Amino acid sequence: MNEAGEEEELHLLSEDTVKLDVYIDSVIPDAVNLILLLSPIYYINTASSTIDVQNINGAGVIDLPADFLKLVAVKLKEWKRAVFMAYPLNSEEYNIQHNSITRAGVNKPVCVLSYNVSGPTIECFPSGSMEYFSYIKSASTANNKGLDILKETLHLAVCYMCASLVYNIFEMPQIGERMKSIAIDLIPKE
Numbered sequence: 001m002n003e004a005g006e007e008e009e010l011h012l013l014s015e016d017t018v019k020l021d022v023y024i025d026s027v028i029p030d031a032v033n034l035i036l037l038l039s040p041i042y043y044i045n046t047a048s049s050t051i052d053v054q055n056i057n058g059a060g061v062i063d064l065p066a067d068f069l070k071l072v073a074v075k076l077k078e079w080k081r082a083v084f085m086a087y088p089l090n091s092e093e094y095n096i097q098h099n100s101i102t103r104a105g106v107n108k109p110v111c112v113l114s115y116n117v118s119g120p121t122i123e124c125f126p127s128g129s130m131e132y133f134s135y136i137k138s139a140s141t142a143n144n145k146g147l148d149i150l151k152e153t154l155h156l157a158v159c160y161m162c163a164s165l166v167y168n169i170f171e172m173p174q175i176g177e178r179m180k181s182i183a184i185d186l187i188p189k190e
Helices: 020-038 090-096 152-169 173-186
Strands: 047-049 054-056 059-063 069-075 110-116 117-127 129-137
Touching: 020 047, 020 069, 020 152, 054 090, 059 110, 059 129, 069 117, 129 173
Parallel strands: none
Antiparallel strands: 047 129, 054 059, 059 117, 069 129, 110 117
């Protein structure tokens, strides 16, 4: 009971529910980013960039744009094929590529995520000059809260992911997990 002698559970307009629209609005970019990371690439409007490659110790180092979320494809002119994923910094592949004897060649190039003084980077093995670089933009820095990055097919999944995040704000993790599960089920698999 509150000071007025009323059951708080029965109050429709508590302080938190009045702010519901603020909570929903604040989680939209995070919900979009989560859906972007889980969705097939052909449901996403990707970005391309003409980024310079710095050749450092046999690796081509690409400084990532501020709106970078996930790699789609990178190809250096000297490579025989493109790379579609970057290994994480703490992976075994990262260690392999930093050994001059075991690192990749032009027939099977490899990219790993890294950091330097300018921020997050992708190291490409072997080094070369940029042919193309395509990536998924982060909704956190996008206009329209990132909804323009997604195809309309994914908007319902974003709504459920927003619900999941808001339920977690309201400390209802079981309902939040159920909303997240529905959101993931709504993402087309092919």
